Amino acid sequence: MSSGPLLQVDNLQMHFPVTAGMVFRRQVGAVRAVDGVDFHIEKGETFGLVGESGCGKTTIGRCILKLEEPTGGSIRFDGDEVAHLPSTEVKAYRRRVQAVFQDPYSSLNPRMTVEEIVGEPFLVHKACARDEIPGRVRDLLSLCGLPGRVQDRYPHEMSGGQRQRVGIARALALRPDFLVCDEAVSALDVSIQAQIIRLLEDLREELGLTYLFIAHDLSVVRHICHRVAVMYLGKIVEIGESESLFADPKHPYTQALLEAVPVPDPAVEKDRQFEPIKGEVPSPMNPPGGCAFHPRCPKAMPSCSDLTPAMETVGPDRRAACPHTGPTQAAA
Amino acid sequence: MTEVSASPVDVVSQQDVPPRRMSAKKRFLNALWQDKKAMVGVVVLTVFVLAAIFAPLITPYDPNDMEYDFMAAPSLAHPLGTDDLGRDLLSRIIQGAQISIFVGVSTVVLSLIAGLTLGILAGYFGGWLDNVIMRYIDLQWAFPNILIAVYLVAVFGTGLANIIAALALAYIDDFARVARGMVLSIKEEQYVAAARTVGVSDFRIMWRHILPNAAAPIIVQATVSVSYAILGEATLSFLGLGVEADTPTWGLMLSEGRSFISRAWWIGVFPGLAIMLVVLSINFVGDALRDFLDVRETQDKA
Numbered sequence: 001m002s003s004g005p006l007l008q009v010d011n012l013q014m015h016f017p018v019t020a021g022m023v024f025r026r027q028v029g030a031v032r033a034v035d036g037v038d039f040h041i042e043k044g045e046t047f048g049l050v051g052e053s054g055c056g057k058t059t060i061g062r063c064i065l066k067l068e069e070p071t072g073g074s075i076r077f078d079g080d081e082v083a084h085l086p087s088t089e090v091k092a093y094r095r096r097v098q099a100v101f102q103d104p105y106s107s108l109n110p111r112m113t114v115e116e117i118v119g120e121p122f123l124v125h126k127a128c129a130r131d132e133i134p135g136r137v138r139d140l141l142s143l144c145g146l147p148g149r150v151q152d153r154y155p156h157e158m159s160g161g162q163r164q165r166v167g168i169a170r171a172l173a174l175r176p177d178f179l180v181c182d183e184a185v186s187a188l189d190v191s192i193q194a195q196i197i198r199l200l201e202d203l204r205e206e207l208g209l210t211y212l213f214i215a216h217d218l219s220v221v222r223h224i225c226h227r228v229a230v231m232y233l234g235k236i237v238e239i240g241e242s243e244s245l246f247a248d249p250k251h252p253y254t255q256a257l258l259e260a261v262p263v264p265d266p267a268v269e270k271d272r273q274f275e276p277i278k279g280e281v282p283s284p285m286n287p288p289g290g291c292a293f294h295p296r297c298p299k300a301m302p303s304c305s306d307l308t309p310a311m312e313t314v315g316p317d318r319r320a321a322c323p324h325t326g327p328t329q330a331a332a
Numbered sequence: 333m334t335e336v337s338a339s340p341v342d343v344v345s346q347q348d349v350p351p352r353r354m355s356a357k358k359r360f361l362n363a364l365w366q367d368k369k370a371m372v373g374v375v376v377l378t379v380f381v382l383a384a385i386f387a388p389l390i391t392p393y394d395p396n397d398m399e400y401d402f403m404a405a406p407s408l409a410h411p412l413g414t415d416d417l418g419r420d421l422l423s424r425i426i427q428g429a430q431i432s433i434f435v436g437v438s439t440v441v442l443s444l445i446a447g448l449t450l451g452i453l454a455g456y457f458g459g460w461l462d463n464v465i466m467r468y469i470d471l472q473w474a475f476p477n478i479l480i481a482v483y484l485v486a487v488f489g490t491g492l493a494n495i496i497a498a499l500a501l502a503y504i505d506d507f508a509r510v511a512r513g514m515v516l517s518i519k520e521e522q523y524v525a526a527a528r529t530v531g532v533s534d535f536r537i538m539w540r541h542i543l544p545n546a547a548a549p550i551i552v553q554a555t556v557s558v559s560y561a562i563l564g565e566a567t568l569s570f571l572g573l574g575v576e577a578d579t580p581t582w583g584l585m586l587s588e589g590r591s592f593i594s595r596a597w598w599i600g601v602f603p604g605l606a607i608m609l610v611v612l613s614i615n616f617v618g619d620a621l622r623d624f625l626d627v628r629e630t631q632d633k634a
Contacts, residue, residue, distance in 0.1 A: 065529050094531040107522035111544040120540075121530045170530065 005040035006078055006178060006210050007064070012037045013072030014059050018285060031285050033059040035234035036073070038311075041227075043177075046204065046211040048225030048242065050218060050257070052281055056234040057214045061180045064212065065099050066090055077178070095125060098171040100200075102183035104163035108155040114141070114166050115151045121173035140169040145199060161192035168199065172207070182214045197224055218261050222246045227317075230254045233284055233292040236311070240318035251320040252299045253277075291322065299324050363624050373616030380610055384429035391423035395580050403596040413598040415588065421598065424580040425606050431581045432562050432610070435496055439561035440554055442500035447507025448550065452538050454508070455515030466512065469505045477502040477560070478567055485573045492575050499564045503557050510553045514546035521545075548625040555618025559611035566607055582607050 014034040019025045034056040041047040049057045062068045064075060066085065075083040082093055101107035108117055118140055119133040128136060138148045144165040155163055164184070171179055181200065185193040201224060203209060215221050221228055222242060229239040230253065238251040249255045256277045263269045279296045282288055288295050294304035309321040364370050383390065393400070393410075402418035404410055412421040454465040472480065484498035518524065519542060527537050566583025568574045574584055582603040589600025 062525075065525075067525055067528055091531050094529065099526065099529045101522045101526055103522055107526050109523040109527070109541050109545070112540070120527070120532065124530060124532050124536070167526070170526065174530075 004076075004079055006043040007041040007212070008076040009040065009060070009064075009073070010038050010076075011073040012060065012063060012070055012075065012083075014056070014063055014068060015071045029285050032234045032287065033284060034063070034070070035284075035287075037231075037234070037236050039229050039236065039239060041178075041210060041212060043210055044204075044208060045226040046213050046224055048221040048228040049212065049214045049231060050216060050221050050228060051231035052216065054281055054284065055231040056284070057231050058182055061099070061182045061212065061214050065097065065180055066093065091125070095174045096176050097178045097180070098174065098176040099180040099182060100164070100167050100171050100184040103187050104160045104167060105155075105187070107167050108163055110155055113152050113154055114146075114158075117155075117166060118169045118173060121170065125174060127174060136173070137169075140173055141166075143172065143203070144169045145195075159192075160188050161195060164188060164192075164196050165199065168196075168203070172203065175207075176209070178210045178212070180212045180214070183216070184213070185220060186215060186217060193220065200224070218246070218257060230257065233281065233287050235292065235321065237293065237322065238318070238320040239311075240315070240320075244315070245318065248315075250314045250318065251322045252297050252324065253293050254320075256298070293322075360624055364620060367620045367623075369616040370620030373613035373620070376609055376613040377617065380429050380606075380613075381433060383426045384433050387426050387430050391420075391426050393420035393423045395419065395423040395427040396578055403592065403599070405596070406598055412602045413596065415585070415599045416592055416596070421585075421602055424585060425582070425602060428580045428582045428585060428603065429606070429610075431492070431575060431579060432565060432583075432607070435492070435499070435565040436558045436562040436610075438496050439499040439503065439564070440557045442496065443503040443557065443561075444507055444550075444554055446500070447504040448511045448543075450504065451508035451511025451513075452515050452542065452546075455512035456519060456534070456538055456542065462512075465508070469508045472502075472505045473509070477506075478564055481564055481568060482571065482573060485568060490573055490575065495565060495568055495573075495575065499561050499568075502564070503561065506553060506557060507550070510549055511546060514549060515542055518542045518545050548622050551625060552618055552622045555614050555621070558614050562607060562611060 012034055013032075013036055015030040015032050017027045018029040018031060020028045037056075037060060039047070049060065051057050059068065063070045063083070064077075066082070070083050073083065074081055077093065077097065085093055112120075115134060115137050118137045122128050122133050122136055123130070134151070137151060141148060141150065146162060146165050146169070150158060150162065150166070155166070158166070167184075184200070185196050188196060197220065200211070204211060211224075213221065213225055225242045227240065228242045228245050229236045230245075230251065231237065232253050238245065238249065238254045245254070246258065249258050260276060263272060277296055282292065282295065288305070290303075290305040290307055291297070291300075291309050294300040297304065303323075307323070309323055311319045311321045314320045364374065396419060398418045400410065400414050400418045400420060402414060402416055404414040404418075406413040410420050410422065412425065414420055415424070450465050450469070454462040454469075480502040481495075481498040484501060485494055488494050488498070515538075524537060524541055527541050532541070562582075565574065565581065566586060569581045569583030570587035572587075574581055585603035586600055586607070589596075589598075589603065592599050593601075
């Protein structure tokens, strides 16, 4: 095992071609779902990826999970390049990197029992003898807080929280090091969310897991993540240590996102004044020139439409891509 | 549900697990029992299948004996009457059930296997494979199924095996289309992504994750197709492209009866009724099967 970060993503790009024509297909453009993203995740930490729908956060997760082949850049896992793995090595990689999906209703095959779902990784990887699978599944289920009785149930016979536990049990079957949690709690009731988050945190400590936590719910991310990256239109606009980023956001987009989070106190919320972000997210097929956020940015200057801001260090362990974030900003 | 011991993570999730229901087989028989139409279908089909199997034992007369009064109206001696050559219609219909049901079922089995394979491969892999397969299916779709069967039989000759092969080939496109459509929607489901993440092979994903979830519309298509295949065989026989002329098949009998419909209605009507009863029963059973296979719907009813 190398001493570097567990996951290192450099200049990752995922451009989906847009084609036209029925007979002679030609590429007329590309959706730049992910457009040059860098970040790293240290072993044992929970790294958050936040942003509006369509900003590319799920695509990054899919690239890491080898569900998409990135069109550019590199993903190094534990020191090894995995962005373009030969199919013979993918299987070994999958033992170490697993996922918990968003929707506990559609992430479990409705025609398989819990035992078949959670036992499938063992079967596929021949990780243990066939007759050992029921026992292994039982252990995993109890690790995830489910009684053994659910083993022969079908997904539709369980509640959302229970299904998500089954999804977590399946992800843990191969004893992975790294878990991509793609909106893992977004589809659940708030009370169930808290339970699942607690379960994920307990498991991380118990099993020494590392998480990439993809979410749009900022309060959840703030609670669970050590470090956070904020994405906008396929790019990271701000990245840093979670607590300080939430306490003192530098990038105007992060600031706007945080302001949009309602305060859970009606008295405060009623009088609270904030500017909602104007307009819609532009099309990633044709992103605005310069800083992609400038058409919606309250601090935009004429130069923002020409110059693409680079990520710069704007504080201890904090980087942001906006010229307004520097120490001289207060004067401007 | 108090016997469950508390887990350190939390107790809440353990309390609302519903008690296990009946086994799938038991539930199916239960559902069948409550669905009157399906029951009728099962009874009628059972009667016809048994009649087909035991035809030589239960036909009251030799189906090809021409020694009785010709065009005799239904009577005690000949419950369904006799045809223009003086053959007993009941015996011929019982004998004809063999051919009709055998052709119907084997056509669909062949067609289902081939069509599903093509449709699932096209839908799952997409790209050029999808293009090649689906352009062929489109081509076939542009012609009426029965025309394709007629053409194939005309080229390769009549006979039971050829008729089944021709009909099976003619109905492939229906299965391929239904299967491809289902695969296209199911392969976007998160459980397919989850299976890929776990490292499940393409073949196992198609077999274990996609096929079972595509089963309901495919089964409906299959039941409809059994009726079509029976009708198809009848049509080929009607057109003189069926099994040998002296083999009693429902389609052939129907076509012969057509000429005498005003003088002896029973010659054409009874074979037609037999076709209708079997086709209708298959559809009833198919509907029940579809309802049962829809997990979410079954859950709501429970």
